[in-house]
Every structure is written in structure tokens, then in C-alpha cells.
Amino acid sequence: MDYYLRKYPDPVLRQKAKPVLELDDDIAIIEENMRRILKEEGGVGLAAPQVGVSKRLLLVRMDPLSKDDKEDVRLFINPEITEADGEKVIEEGCLSVTGISAEVKRFGSIRLQAKNTEWDVLELSATDLLAVVFQHEIDHLDGILFVDRLSPAKKVLLSAKLKKLKKEWKS
Numbered sequence: 001m002d003y004y005l006r007k008y009p010d011p012v013l014r015q016k017a018k019p020v021l022e023l024d025d026d027i028a029i030i031e032e033n034m035r036r037i038l039k040e041e042g043g044v045g046l047a048a049p050q051v052g053v054s055k056r057l058l059l060v061r062m063d064p065l066s067k068d069d070k071e072d073v074r075l076f077i078n079p080e081i082t083e084a085d086g087e088k089v090i091e092e093g094c095l096s097v098t099g100i101s102a103e104v105k106r107f108g109s110i111r112l113q114a115k116n117t118e119w120d121v122l123e124l125s126a127t128d129l130l131a132v133v134f135q136h137e138i139d140h141l142d143g144i145l146f147v148d149r150l151s152p153a154k155k156v157l158l159s160a161k162l163k164k165l166k167k168e169w170k171s
């Protein structure tokens with residue numbers, strides 16, 4: 001399989017991703033490719049559907065604003081938000097939706113449960129930007145893009161840009 005960054009309106013971005021049932025070589029290969037693509041594209045997080053794999057896996061840069069080369073990028077398997085509270089509005093973009101950014105209203109703090117690459121269950125809390133990154137990436141696992149979360153008025157404003165992306169994707 002050829003792993004590359006999938007862009008709107010690629011249908012894989014709209015599928016509900018399947019849970020990972022066991023750690024096998026496939027997962028290691030997917031992780032390697034996700035790490036490569038995240039590094040090349042310079043994002044703060046990446047979900048497996050964005051590289052064409054409909055599985056519940058995501059990579060997150062734990063310090064999203066860090067400029068450090070040795071940044072802490074972790075893989076989360078079958079992540080689930082177990083608690084959510086507060087509100088945070090940040091201007092979001094997405095590697096899969098080129099050239100569009102908009103403010104999205106999200107929870108300001110979350111608790112998350114997932115498995116790590118040792119297949120241990122881990123729990124963690126995140127606030128502000130990191131909480132937003134997790135919510136954005138977990139949305140990808142459910143086939144949701146940040147542009148879906150905008151108000152109807154904002155969607156209208158962006159509709160021409162989205163149409164353009166659709167046209168470019170087909171050609």
C-alpha cells in the first residue's frame with residue numbers, strides 16, 4: 001500500500017474508522033508512515049484516515065507549539081474522550097483541507113483513554129491547544145472534519161473554497 005496524505009474530499013476521510021484489535025506489523029508500518037508524513041507536512045497531529053487507513057490510530061505532538069527537533073510525538077490507539085468540560089475556540093486548519101482555516105468551538109479540557117504501543121491502557125488529561133488537537137484528530141476517526149463544525153454562516157463563506165478543493169481533487 002502506498003501511504004500518502006489524503007485530502008478533502010477523499011472518501012476515506014468520511015469513513016468511520018475501525019478499532020485496532022491487536023498490535024501487528026501492519027500497525028508498525030502504518031505508524032512509521034504516519035510519522036514520516038507528519039514530519040514532512042509539519043502538523044501537530046495526524047489521524048490514520050489521513051494517510052488512507054481507516055483505523056482508530058492517531059499521532060499527536062504532545063507540545064504542539066514546540067520547535068524542538070526531538071519533539072514528543074506519541075501514537076494513541078483506539079482513543080476515547082471520557083470526560084470533557086469548558087470551552088476553547090482556536091483557529092484550526094487541517095493538513096487534509098488545504099488553504100482553509102477557521103475558528104472552531106471545542107471543549108477546553110478533556111480526559112482521554114487510549115492504548116499505547118505496549119498495548120497498555122493509558123489515561124491522560126489535556127487542556128487548551130492540546131485538548132483541541134485531540135478533539136480534532138478523534139473527529140477524523142469518526143469521519144468528521146473541522147469544517148463540519150462551523151456555523152452555517154461560516155460554512156457559506158467557505159463553500160466556494162471547498163468547492164474548489166473538490167474540483168481540484170477530481171481533476
Ligand code: CO
Binds near residue numbers: 095096140
Ligand atoms: Co485534520
